[in-house]
Amino acid sequence: MATPLATAQALKLWHDVNLAQVHGDEADLSLRQVTILLTIYMEAPPHTIRDLAKKLNVSKPVITRALDSMGKLELVARRRDEADRRNVLVQRTVKGALYLDRLANLIGASSKSL
């Protein structure tokens, strides 16, 4: 991006995307949940609960519960690490990818009208 977004532009972008989310009938995730979801999909695996908790600087139960709720929505999946069965590996799903694709399109469309 050549020039960073000016204040009004940045806020308009934020407003438009958030408004679309509110209008849409998708389940709206919490701030932490979206951040977790994005981390899983943007950074290279493996993703463990502990790593995610450290990256976001939140407690492990926050991650566990976020995976519970997003798991119900099939946005992410869990799998035991067979090499070290204490670990749980968080994995991507088709629905999760679609969810983020839709989000990216929303952002892209809003940024176009700046």
Next chain:
Amino acid sequence: MATPLATAQALKLWHDVNLAQVHGDEADLSLRQVTILLTIYMEAPPHTIRDLAKKLNVSKPVITRALDSMGKLELVARRRDEADRRNVLVQRTVKGALYLDRLANLIGASSKSL
């Protein structure tokens, strides 16, 4: 903006700003709350509860409660409409303006690193 954000860029922007919010110690507002706040500050007054509810396509109690919580944080203020005392006019505050200014800076800074 010359070219709209590509998928990866859009998601990185969203991730970075959300992560900063999670890391920060500010009260994190819900999706609806931020949208309401942004609407109040970006569109011309007056703002009534009914108008806001209609714009966001949510019920009036959602607006009332959002104003309750954001009012406690002094992000917005309420005032009776003396012309029609049934109405409540939602008003901006210094803290609210600062809050959004910080948010805009966050977005601007993240967009710079694309």
Next chain:
DNA sequence: TAAGACTGAAACGCATCCGTAACGATTTTG
């Protein structure tokens, strides 16, 4: 192999959010 460390999950208590349905206060209408 027994003691300790580590990992994710469950339990508990608290706070907050939501939608629907009611309710008082105020204004408009007939």
Next chain:
DNA sequence: CAAAATCGTTACGGATGCGTTTCAGTCTTA
């Protein structure tokens, strides 16, 4: 001026999120 309409709020019941603490399962190490 009484009846209806409008506005924002409150009350209710249910769902969800959070932090801290505790726990069971698994690995490491001494």
